[in-house]
Amino acid sequence: MTTTLEAVIFDWAGTTVDFGSFxxxxxxxxxxxxxxxxxxxxxxxxxxxxxxxxxxxxxxxxxxxxxxxxxxxxxxxxxxxxxxxxxxxxxxxxxxxxxxHAELIPGTLETVAELRRRGLKIGSTTGYPRLVMETLMRHAAQNGYRPDCTVCADDLAAGARPGPWMALHCVLDLKIGSVAHCIKVDDTLPGIDEGRNAGMWTVALALSGSPSGLTQAEFAAAAPATLDEIRARVTPPFLAAGAHYVIDSIADLLPVVDTIAGRLAAGERP
Structure with missing residues (x-):
């Protein structure tokens, strides 16, 4: 059994598209x-x-x-x-x-391209129903983002978040060898619960998603002290939910992927 990362599973709104999840x-x-x-x-x-x-x-x-x-x-x-x-x-x-609200969050294309260059597969899960996602996926594809699989809130009889089922369905679709070889990236507490319940590494996003409530323009214009205040407010609940790491946005993900890969190679598990 390999001890290397195999996949990253992203949320959608507030994670890869729709800065601030509006x-x-x-x-x-x-x-x-x-x-x-x-x-x-x-x-x-x-x-x-x-x-x-x-x-x-x-x-x-x-x-x-x-x-x-x-x-x-x-x-x-x-x-x-x-x-x-x-x-x-x-x-x-x-x-x-x-x-x-289908504009990609800055860093999405570059991060996904690098993950794929490293041989990782790209999954996605969402609280949106399939009918909504058909529209959103079409717009995202026009903007260059096409995950390898997408599982929607109404796809599975077992249900959606905070249960593990959508993330585990990605494991099946992507033919992943171990849930411990996956990273779940999300801007919400139920999304972090989903990843933890599925046995995956989890990375929470503090500034690009719903908890911060910032538009892209507000984020770009915010003073460092303002961003620090938001981080101080939203990080503790993510850590309490079991997030392994909390970063600002998808643009900051790759160094964390490197760290998780090292921990996995050293025998650690989520």
């Missing part, structure tokens, strides 16, 4: 308003990011602050029928707009 979050806000006239803040919409989108809505409904406002406005807790209505409102809005 496509799903804003559309949750719009879907709640359109379906029920309910006001959801962008910060609240980001809370469960990384889950499948139906499960994301369900988690929002369980949030104590949102639940209290929902009950006050609608006279009952959010039920399954409400979640279905919100999801059916969310889905066409997401399909319509996801292409507007």
């Amino acid at each position: 496509a799903p979050t804003q559309i949750f806000v719009d879907a709640f308003r359109e379906a029920y006239g309910f006001e959801l803040s962008l910060a609240e919409a980001r809370g469960p990011m990384g889950l499948g989108k139906w499960q994301h809505i369900e988690a929002l409904g369980r949030d104590p602050a949102i639940d209290a406002r929902w009950r006050a406005q609608l006279g009952k807790p959010m039920g399954v029928d409400d979640i279905d209505t919100l999801y059916k409102t969310f889905l066409p809005l997401q399909v319509e707009r996801v292409g507007q």
Whole structure:
């Protein structure tokens, strides 16, 4: 059995595309308003990011602050029928707009090209359903990004994050010899849980994804002290979830890949 890395499995929004992960979050806000006239803040919409989108809505409904406002406005807790209505409102809005947020995060093409040069395969998993990903993958391909496999939140009967199933399906699709030879890269806590539950090395992204909430322009213009404050806020939850490393964005991944490869060669496992 080889002791070398075989694959890197990336998330999508906030990891390889859509700096700040704005496509799903804003559309949750719009879907709640359109379906029920309910006001959801962008910060609240980001809370469960990384889950499948139906499960994301369900988690929002369980949030104590949102639940209290929902009950006050609608006279009952959010039920399954409400979640279905919100999801059916969310889905066409997401399909319509996801292409507007398909710009690659800086460093994606260069990092993926170098990983492939080293012989690693490129997998991907996402909280998006397949219908949304068909559009997003088309736009990403036009921008030069084509992972070797993509597993979506609604592809598997077992479910999505935080379970290991999407990441493990990548292992099957890519014919990987050991889960310990894989690195899962994600900007969300459920995505890190996914990688850990699958037995993989995990790398969290502190500044390019949903927890930071920065646009690419805001990131580029931010003072070092501002970025340090964000890192100090988002890093502890990632480490508590078991992330092996926390970096700013995919542009910083290759040195960590080198470190993990060395640890693996020395006999360490995730």
